[in-house]
Amino acid sequence: MRFKDKNVVILGGNAGIGLAAARLFKAEGAKLALTGRNAESLAQAAGELSALGIRSNMANIADSEAAMHAIGNALGGIDVLFVNAGVGGFAPVMEITEAFWDGIHSVNLKGAFFAIQKALPLVRDGGAIVITGSIGSISALPGNAVYAAAKAGVRAVARILAAELLPRRIRVNMVSPGPTDTEIFKRDASAEDIAGMRRLFADAVPIGRMGTPEEVARAVLFLASEEASFINGVDLYVDGGCIELKR
Numbered sequence: 001m002r003f004k005d006k007n008v009v010i011l012g013g014n015a016g017i018g019l020a021a022a023r024l025f026k027a028e029g030a031k032l033a034l035t036g037r038n039a040e041s042l043a044q045a046a047g048e049l050s051a052l053g054i055r056s057n058m059a060n061i062a063d064s065e066a067a068m069h070a071i072g073n074a075l076g077g078i079d080v081l082f083v084n085a086g087v088g089g090f091a092p093v094m095e096i097t098e099a100f101w102d103g104i105h106s107v108n109l110k111g112a113f114f115a116i117q118k119a120l121p122l123v124r125d126g127g128a129i130v131i132t133g134s135i136g137s138i139s140a141l142p143g144n145a146v147y148a149a150a151k152a153g154v155r156a157v158a159r160i161l162a163a164e165l166l167p168r169r170i171r172v173n174m175v176s177p178g179p180t181d182t183e184i185f186k187r188d189a190s191a192e193d194i195a196g197m198r199r200l201f202a203d204a205v206p207i208g209r210m211g212t213p214e215e216v217a218r219a220v221l222f223l224a225s226e227e228a229s230f231i232n233g234v235d236l237y238v239d240g241g242c243i244e245l246k247r
């Protein structure tokens with residue numbers, strides 16, 4: 001019960017890693033607010049977890065501001081902010097358009113930054129912020145330039161925030177997943193493509209399989225908890241050894 005009576009806000013809490021984290025936070029006593037774009041999955045997650053569900057597009061700064069206003073009214077303050085919402089997309093350099101770049105960066109980098117900025121007045125002194133990065137930010141994976149740049153950018157932001165927020169004792173850490181079995185890589189893919197991607201990812205991971213959303217979420221809870229009270233500014237790879245065993 002590390003989060004008993006704590007207010008935990010998960011941006012992108014209605015699917016995948018965010019929903020897995022929401023379930024674990026709830027099991028440890030947290031009071032939850034979840035955001036997402038998909039009204040149906042958001043209502044379902046909020047109902048299951050007795051959470052406040054707020055439909056909000058993190059690419060839209062006014063949406064983030066309105067979401068924080070609603071969270072402030074309902075919860076008063078935030079003990080843990082988990083900034084998890086993100087979108088993926090692969091394209092080789094010569095096929096990258098401005099719209100493709102903006103689609104990813106408006107959520108994963110600009111959206112994440114402004115959501116944190118709008119949330120900060122509500123985050124209590126001594127609180128914790130955890131941001132979902134990606135091992136993609138430091139991997140030379142062909143086709144991943146745009147996503148990698150956004151996640152590397154948010155990693156840079158996290159380090160600066162960790163330093164800027166020291167006077168308020170707010171710790172800022174990242175969890176960077178390796179290949180994790182969620183919808184992010186399955187959208188618009190055929191069953192055959194999905195099976196092929198699973199095999200490819202499993203081969204690429206030293207442990208020999210993709211991670212589960214719960215395995216990533218457990219690291220999020222650790223960094224958000226008092227158990228990590230002396231950890232600030234880290235980027236924790238939860239990747240079956242992809243980064244550290246392949247250096």
Ligand SMILES: NC(=O)c1ccc[n+]([C@@H]2O[C@H](COP(=O)([O-])OP(=O)(O)OC[C@H]3O[C@@H](n4cnc5c(N)ncnc54)[C@H](OP(=O)(O)O)[C@@H]3O)[C@@H](O)[C@H]2O)c1
Nearest residue numbers: 012014015016017036037038057058085086134180182184
């Ligand atoms: N799965 C992996 O292999 C992997 C690896 C490295 C990093 N990551 C990162 O992990 C995070 C979670 O992804 P996931 O794998 O759990 O994928 P997912 O199942 O697709 O979940 C993505 C979550 O982000 C939300 N989201 C996306 N765009 C949003 C927006 N514009 N505004 C508000 N919410 C938005 C989604 O809500 P809606 O469905 O309502 O849009 C959903 O809750 C992302 O930041 C992703 O980049 C994933």
